[in-house]
Each structure stands twice: as structure tokens, then as C-alpha cells.
Amino acid sequence: MDRKLKYLAAALFAAGPLSLTAPLALAQQKNPERNVYYGETHVHTSWSFDAFAFGDTVTGPETFYQYSLGKPVAHPGGYQVKITKPLDWGAVTEHAEYMGMIQEAMDPGSPLRKNSPVVAEAFKAGVRADPLLAFKLLSLTIAKGETIKQLANPVVAAPVWKRIVDIADKYYQPGTFTTFAAYEWTATPNSKNLHRNIFFRDSTKVPQVPFTPLDSTDPSALWNWMDQQRAAGNELLAISHNANLSDGLMFPTEVDHTGRPIDRAWAEARLRNEPLTEMKQVKGQSETTPGLSPNDEFANYEVFVWHLLGRKGPPPREYGSYVRQAYKDGVAMEQARGFNPFKFGVVGGSDSHVSVVPYRQKNFFGVHGTVDDSPQKRIDGATVLGLNSLWVTPAGLSAVWAEENTREAIFDAMKRKETYSTSGVRVAVRFFGGWSLDAGMFKQKDWVKSAYARGVPMGADLPAKNARAPTFAVWATKDPDSGNLDRVQIVKGWSMHGQSFEKVYDVAWAGARKPDPATGKVPPVGSTVDLARATYTNTIGAVELKAVWTDPEFDPSLDAFYYTRVLEIPTPRWSTMQAVKLGRVPPSGPGFSAIIQERAWSSPIWYTPSAEARKTARPGVTVADLKKQGSLALSDAQLKELLVGKTVKVRNAVTGERFEILHGTTGRRLITTVNGRPAALTGAGEMMHGGDQDYEIRDGRLRTDINGTEFDVAVYKLGDKYLAARSNEFGYANYEVEPLKE
Missing domain, CATH: 2.40.128 (Lipocalin)
Incomplete structure (x- = not known):
């Protein structure tokens, strides 16, 4: 250990053992056919220790809510920023471990200063000496399951958690803007991401303090605590995130990271507590990769390869780290073992460590405080913990279909998985499946009402049938402030005898393109991107795409899932735009390119065969x-x-x-x-x-x-x-x- 690290260790641990003037989002009346609401499930302010270490020393939860409502706010870099379009809902998800402790150490009247003045002074000294090094040291203790007991004392932690809940209540405007009491459980055993964001349905029914990785880094322990909270009347849910950085641990199929078998009890606990996962955020997408999906020409989108905390070693494992493979493994497990732990929906988020979140390529101003707060720093590849700023992408957005913009309606939509993720754009997507949907349904004025009556929406299960193939209705409209639509696809996965398979179908597309007779794939839409100017035009693509599609290869004896993916036409990436403004050549490299296709992903619809249908399957050898x-x-x-x-x-x-x-x-x-x-x-x-x-x-x-x-x-x-x-x-x-x- 070098001299600086020894100093910080001594300073931190000597005292204790380790163990509203802007326009608001429009209010909408209660709608039984549901409205789409766009929100944020994952953001940090200076009250999270790592965000403070990255230079965000001034923002707080109120900054995020003001920003979300459309009010100009200060960026830690010293300039004002404004969201391109207000959000409908959102929540601050500070890291639960040592939440707000820097602020507590600096406040002479805080419980920390009153109860543990020596610890507070040591903590303050370590932060002032080198915030980033202090963060590394604290992260190491958390990964090892050690604790600075005074900082985790409920007497110290409870007031900070209460302030976060109170701030969420302050900005909650039912019908107009919804907030939640929420936090992040940041378990990182051996620098492998097992993080979850925890949302409470009712802010009056929350625990005194959150359950943190200082209590346990085991997701099973978190689910057990959540069951106890629910039994006490505190309704809550978890959203797993950044599966792509889990090194294969997020979606295990044999044993979890503690060696516990993945059995029915494990699967049911996960399904009960964790209905959603995060598909896209600033650290890449978690859908799939070219290695996992070699026949998917759109798989190589923002594939983010990086180790948490800058750990060195081979690239993280892909199996067990990506959503599509988890869906495939899930239906294989259903067939072989009779349970599927991976029937979750998808949302998007930011994981921005500055409370002013960039969701747009054209409005990207960094996500790590003062580390990447200028175009020059970003294009020069400023790094934090080995993370190159050029790899980072604008945040994803969560979309929910809910009857109204209230905590109850939005939480219930998340619970039933009627959600989808976007790459940050506001593409509207509907997806229904059923046995009696027909090609003429879009001619009906009230086709959505009919679709709910005759089928199921994204996130649901098809009722079992034994013969004919299911039909799916998909509808998408462009974001008025982004690119036109290229195509709508349906991704299908299924399983036979322990093996899982996937196929991507183009079901609706812009223009007069014809599918290849051999592959069924639709040719590229083309590109209007001018790299020299970092511009594009909407002279290609479509404003709206819709289709009713019947699975042409359906086998009623096999488990399957279906989700839709909607692609925009090619547009310039933020790094291209900012490089051009600086007079530089647009950069490209592993995981990112000069041109991208923004997109949206729906939650799946699952098909599980009846016992009678399973009997017709071709037998396999076990x-x-x-x-x-x-x-x-x-x-x-x-x-x-x-x-x-x-x-x-x-x-x-x-x-x-x-x-x-x-x-x-x-x-x-x-x-x-x-x-x-x-x-x-x-x-x-x-x-x-x-x-x-x-x-x-x-x-x-x-x-x-x-x-x-x-x-x-x-x-x-x-x-x-x-x-x-x-x-x-x-x-x-x-x-x-x-x-x-x-």
C-alpha cells in the first residue's frame, strides 16, 4: 500500500473498526386504455459518495427533480443546463451504503458529528485529501463485506433517508409529475455488478433505513428483506441493472455467486421481488452482443466492455450478463425444470452520477461530474476508474403504460411489466399478443381497447393453446424530436431439449424495400448522415409503423417468448457531433461508432405450453x-x-x-x-x-x-x-x- 493510501486508510478508519417556473409535463385524465409516461429509474447526486468523488459536490435530489420538471439548473462544470423535454416521473436512487455521509460529516449539527465526531473528522479529512481514492477505499471495504459501523448506524443513516423520502414527497404532483421513494442496493462482490434499484409504492410505508450491501451482498438476502417489508405493508420492487457488467452473475442458471443452486424457491423469490431489469443506460445496453447473437445484424449497438472499479482482467463473461440470453435460458429452464426465474420486463435508466441527466445525443454533457464536463474532456477520452468517456452514451428512458400519472398507477404498471425501454428517445410503442388478433384491427378507431379485450400486452403471458399460432400487434410512432423510424422487429426465442434458439423477424418497415427471399431480412434503410457536419435529414424512414404478425414457425409444444424492437434511421452519435464542433475527426472504436440507430425494446410476451401440448413434443435423451x-x-x-x-x-x-x-x-x-x-x-x-x-x-x-x-x-x-x-x-x-x- 503506498503512502497516500495508508494515510487515507488511517484517517478514515482509526476511529472505528471495519466490520417551479418551467412548464410541467402535461397532466392527463385517467385512461382505461392507458397512456405512455416517460421516466427515470436510476440517478445519483452528490449524496452518493462516488458522485461526490467524481466532482459533483453541489447537486442534490432537489436538483434532479427541478431539472426533470424543465427548470434550468447548474451543472457541476459551472454552466446551466436544461432538459430537452420534461419527464413524467422519476426517482433519485442514491447508493444506500454511506448515503449522504459526506454532507453529514461536513454539517456541525448532524447526528454523525454529534454521535461520532472522531469518525466524522476522519471521514472529512479523507475526502478532502483525495475524494476518488477515498471512494476506492470505501468500495473495497464494501466488496469485502466490511463496515465503518458508525457511518451505517441507523441513528446516523435514518435522517438522511427520511430527507430523501421527504424531498420526493415535496415534488410529487399527482396527475402531472410522479416521484418515488427509492434507492440503489450496490452489491459488488469481487467487482462484479449485482446492483438493484429499490422502489416503494407508498412513501408513508417505508423502513427506517434501507437494506444495504453492508447488511448483505447476496440478492437472496435482499429478496428475503423485501418479503419481510411486504409482509409489514411496505409494497416495493427491485430493478436489476447493468447486467452487462455482472461478469455472468446477474442471470445464473446452475448456482448463484454464493454457490446456492438455482432452484424453484430461488426463481420464485426473484420473480416475486424483481419484475424488471434495466436494458439501457449510460454504460451501454444489456440486450445482447454479436457473440451471443451472431445472426442479428443490429446486435453490435453500444456494447460496453468495462470492469467495475477499474479491475483488470479479461472481458466480462457474456453468458449470464445479457437479457436476451437470460430470456432464452429461462424458457429452457421452464421446459427442463418447470420454472423460469427470468420472466422480467425491461426499463431504461441513466446511472448518471450528476443529477442533470443527458438523454439526447445533441444534448450530451457528461455523466461523471467534473471528470467529463466539457466537450474537450469527453473527446480526449477523460477516464475515471478506467472508464473512457468516449464509451459512455446518453441515458436510457423508462416508458410505462399506465391509467394515470400517479405513484399507484405507475408502480402497478412496473409490477405487471407493461413497460419498455428506449435508448433515450421518446418512441411510442404498443405490443399485444393473442389468439384472435387479426390484420384488420388497425382499421378500428378503438383498436387498443379491442387489443386489451382480445389479447395481452407487453409483459404478460399468453393463455395456453394447443394448436394455432399466436398473433402479435405492434405499433410505433417516431419521437417528434428525433429520427424517423427504420423498422419494427419481433425477436423470438424458444427452447428444445435444453437448447435455446432465437430469430429476429422484420415485421414492418419504411419505404418500398423487399425482404431477401432467402433470409427474410429487409435491406438497410440507407443513411442521410453527413459526417463532416454531424447532421442528418428525415427524408427517409417513416413517422408511424404498424403490423399484425403471426408466428410462421410456431410449435405449440415448445416454450417461447416474443418482444419487439423498434429502430430509428441512422443518426450521428454525440461523439460525432462534439468532435465536429471541435474541428476534429469523429471518433469510433470498440463499443461505439460515429453513426448509431436509436431504438426501443418492449417487455416480452411469454408462451408456456399446456401439459397436453408438452406431450406432443419430440422426446429428447437425458x-x-x-x-x-x-x-x-x-x-x-x-x-x-x-x-x-x-x-x-x-x-x-x-x-x-x-x-x-x-x-x-x-x-x-x-x-x-x-x-x-x-x-x-x-x-x-x-x-x-x-x-x-x-x-x-x-x-x-x-x-x-x-x-x-x-x-x-x-x-x-x-x-x-x-x-x-x-x-x-x-x-x-x-x-x-x-x-x-x-
């Missing part, structure tokens, strides 16, 4: 079946004899795909052919199946990885046949293995 027939897994020696230095043929019994795989003698494996063609020509070997990768034979398993996530393969001999089971396919033995004759 490990349990093999064991009943007397088959045993090969030992290490037998696996080496079968594989090492040899090429084997592998057939996927679910898809029919055939591979030839060479397992070298130096611990590297290579897929050489796919369906009889050289893998290098198909791209499938690398993109879909891991390509040239390390492997190891240990404990009766061949161990390798895909997209940074390890899995193992057990091989069983049954008579003269070899059958293999992957550990991430929920107990199915889906692969036939045949050694090539030499």
Missing part, C-alpha cells in the same frame, strides 16, 4: 435416461483415448448440425467442418461454437468455454455409441459422438 440404461460417464483416461490428438464427428440431435472437431495434443481444439463445409468458410465455427479454443480434460469432463463462459461436456458410452451432454443444457444428452476412422 442424462437420467442414460444412467437408467446403465451408461456411465467416461473417465479422464477414456476421454483422452477418445479425443486427444484426434478428430471426432459430432451431431447435434436437436438441430441436425454436424461438426468435425480436432482436439490437439497441446490443449487446443478446433472446429474444422460445419455440415460438411470448412468452418472457416461458414464463420460458424468461430462465431457460434467457439472456434479455436483451449480445452482441458479433468474430473471426467472435457472443459472449454464460449464467449468467456466455461462449460463442460460429459461423454457416455451406451453399447457401441457415444453420447455427450453439455453442462449448460439442463440435463439433456444432445450430441452423438463418432471417432473418425484413421
Whole structure:
């Protein structure tokens, strides 16, 4: 530990052991067909310790609410800013751990100064010496489960939490602007993101102090506390966020980060307490990646690769970190185990650490206090904790369909998952599914009323049917202040025998483009972006798109989900706009480009087969079946004899795909052919199946990885046949293995 760090450690811990003039959003009457309301679920002010360390030393919760209402407010960089359009609702979500403690340490009359003056002075001295270093030190103690007990004392913490709740009440204007009592639970074990934002339905029914990572960093413990709160009459919900930075821990399928099995009780606790996840925020999107979705041409959008707290190491794992894969794993678990822990909806947020949040490319003024408060700093790539400001994107927005703009109506919309996320734009999106929706429904003036009566909205479950395919109605209109619409897509995922699949369908699009007869994909909309001027024109695209679509490949025996994704035409990214203003070449790099396509993502609609429909599914082979027939897994020696230095043929019994795989003698494996063609020509070997990768034979398993996530393969001999089971396919033995004759 260097001298500066030793000084701060001593200073912080010596005293205690570790253990309204602007226009408002329009009020709307109660509407049984529901209105869309745009809001913020995730923002910090100087009352969060890290925001203060990043240079936001002046703003507070009131600043955010004033800004959200459209009032000009001061940016920590020393200039005034104003939101482009007022919000309908929002909440400040300060980090629960050490919430407001800097302000308490500075206030001579605070409970902290009265109860623990030595701790307050040490805390104040550490912050003044180096706020960022002090933040790192505190974060390290939290990650290790240690506590500065005096700062977490309810006598000290409760008054700060009460002020946050009181400020939310002060700005709550039912029918016009809605606020919530909320906070962030910031569990970061080993620098891996497991964060959740906690929302309370009624500010008069909240605990004395929040449950924090100082109490436990285990989500199961948080859910248990939430159950206790609900039993006491305090209705609340959690929103997980930044799954993309969880290093595979946000959506586990076998065991959680403590080693606890993912069983029905775990799934039910998550579903009961955590109906939503954050799809988009300033640190990227959590939908999917090109590695997880190689056939999705729009997957490479704001893919953010960074370790929390600047930790070094390989890129975070993708499996278990992205929403679409979690949905796919969820339906596979439903089929194999009878429960699905990942039936959550989506919202958007900012995670801005300055209370004046940029939601627009053209109005981007940074998100980390004074670290990135000028165009020069941002374009020069100013960093904080290893985070390059060029990677950061404007905030996402949460949209809810609710009867009115009140706490009760908006909370209930979040609870039932009738929500969607946008990249920051205000695209309006409706999505319904049902068994009797028809192509003529949009001709009806009251088509939305009919859709509710005859189907279910985003976030809901289709009632089970055994025969015909479901039909989906999707409608979208452009943001008046942004680009026209390119297309509307429906993303489908389904599962068979522990394997999950996805397909993206273009269902409505602008112009006279024709889908490719072979792939069904619609050609690009084109681009009007002028990179030299960082401008675009709305001479292409559509103002409104709508379609009624029937799944052409529906199998009533298989679990499935559907969600819609709406894309705008290409527009310049903020970094392009600001580079041009500075007379520089627009930058681009991993995770961001000079041109983007803003978008919206709906919550899914799920289909779960009836017991009768499941009986019609083609049976698969399970490990349990093999064991009943007397088959045993090969030992290490037998696996080496079968594989090492040899090429084997592998057939996927679910898809029919055939591979030839060479397992070298130096611990590297290579897929050489796919369906009889050289893998290098198909791209499938690398993109879909891991390509040239390390492997190891240990404990009766061949161990390798895909997209940074390890899995193992057990091989069983049954008579003269070899059958293999992957550990991430929920107990199915889906692969036939045949050694090539030499």
C-alpha cells in the first residue's frame, strides 16, 4: 500500500473498526386504455459518495427533480443546463451504503458529528485529501463485506433517508409529475455488478433505513428483506441493472455467486421481488452482443466492455450478463425444470452520477461530474476508474403504460411489466399478443381497447393453446424530436431439449424495400448522415409503423417468448457531433461508432405450453435416461483415448448440425467442418461454437468455454455409441459422438 493510501486508510478508519417556473409535463385524465409516461429509474447526486468523488459536490435530489420538471439548473462544470423535454416521473436512487455521509460529516449539527465526531473528522479529512481514492477505499471495504459501523448506524443513516423520502414527497404532483421513494442496493462482490434499484409504492410505508450491501451482498438476502417489508405493508420492487457488467452473475442458471443452486424457491423469490431489469443506460445496453447473437445484424449497438472499479482482467463473461440470453435460458429452464426465474420486463435508466441527466445525443454533457464536463474532456477520452468517456452514451428512458400519472398507477404498471425501454428517445410503442388478433384491427378507431379485450400486452403471458399460432400487434410512432423510424422487429426465442434458439423477424418497415427471399431480412434503410457536419435529414424512414404478425414457425409444444424492437434511421452519435464542433475527426472504436440507430425494446410476451401440448413434443435423451440404461460417464483416461490428438464427428440431435472437431495434443481444439463445409468458410465455427479454443480434460469432463463462459461436456458410452451432454443444457444428452476412422 503506498503512502497516500495508508494515510487515507488511517484517517478514515482509526476511529472505528471495519466490520417551479418551467412548464410541467402535461397532466392527463385517467385512461382505461392507458397512456405512455416517460421516466427515470436510476440517478445519483452528490449524496452518493462516488458522485461526490467524481466532482459533483453541489447537486442534490432537489436538483434532479427541478431539472426533470424543465427548470434550468447548474451543472457541476459551472454552466446551466436544461432538459430537452420534461419527464413524467422519476426517482433519485442514491447508493444506500454511506448515503449522504459526506454532507453529514461536513454539517456541525448532524447526528454523525454529534454521535461520532472522531469518525466524522476522519471521514472529512479523507475526502478532502483525495475524494476518488477515498471512494476506492470505501468500495473495497464494501466488496469485502466490511463496515465503518458508525457511518451505517441507523441513528446516523435514518435522517438522511427520511430527507430523501421527504424531498420526493415535496415534488410529487399527482396527475402531472410522479416521484418515488427509492434507492440503489450496490452489491459488488469481487467487482462484479449485482446492483438493484429499490422502489416503494407508498412513501408513508417505508423502513427506517434501507437494506444495504453492508447488511448483505447476496440478492437472496435482499429478496428475503423485501418479503419481510411486504409482509409489514411496505409494497416495493427491485430493478436489476447493468447486467452487462455482472461478469455472468446477474442471470445464473446452475448456482448463484454464493454457490446456492438455482432452484424453484430461488426463481420464485426473484420473480416475486424483481419484475424488471434495466436494458439501457449510460454504460451501454444489456440486450445482447454479436457473440451471443451472431445472426442479428443490429446486435453490435453500444456494447460496453468495462470492469467495475477499474479491475483488470479479461472481458466480462457474456453468458449470464445479457437479457436476451437470460430470456432464452429461462424458457429452457421452464421446459427442463418447470420454472423460469427470468420472466422480467425491461426499463431504461441513466446511472448518471450528476443529477442533470443527458438523454439526447445533441444534448450530451457528461455523466461523471467534473471528470467529463466539457466537450474537450469527453473527446480526449477523460477516464475515471478506467472508464473512457468516449464509451459512455446518453441515458436510457423508462416508458410505462399506465391509467394515470400517479405513484399507484405507475408502480402497478412496473409490477405487471407493461413497460419498455428506449435508448433515450421518446418512441411510442404498443405490443399485444393473442389468439384472435387479426390484420384488420388497425382499421378500428378503438383498436387498443379491442387489443386489451382480445389479447395481452407487453409483459404478460399468453393463455395456453394447443394448436394455432399466436398473433402479435405492434405499433410505433417516431419521437417528434428525433429520427424517423427504420423498422419494427419481433425477436423470438424458444427452447428444445435444453437448447435455446432465437430469430429476429422484420415485421414492418419504411419505404418500398423487399425482404431477401432467402433470409427474410429487409435491406438497410440507407443513411442521410453527413459526417463532416454531424447532421442528418428525415427524408427517409417513416413517422408511424404498424403490423399484425403471426408466428410462421410456431410449435405449440415448445416454450417461447416474443418482444419487439423498434429502430430509428441512422443518426450521428454525440461523439460525432462534439468532435465536429471541435474541428476534429469523429471518433469510433470498440463499443461505439460515429453513426448509431436509436431504438426501443418492449417487455416480452411469454408462451408456456399446456401439459397436453408438452406431450406432443419430440422426446429428447437425458442424462437420467442414460444412467437408467446403465451408461456411465467416461473417465479422464477414456476421454483422452477418445479425443486427444484426434478428430471426432459430432451431431447435434436437436438441430441436425454436424461438426468435425480436432482436439490437439497441446490443449487446443478446433472446429474444422460445419455440415460438411470448412468452418472457416461458414464463420460458424468461430462465431457460434467457439472456434479455436483451449480445452482441458479433468474430473471426467472435457472443459472449454464460449464467449468467456466455461462449460463442460460429459461423454457416455451406451453399447457401441457415444453420447455427450453439455453442462449448460439442463440435463439433456444432445450430441452423438463418432471417432473418425484413421
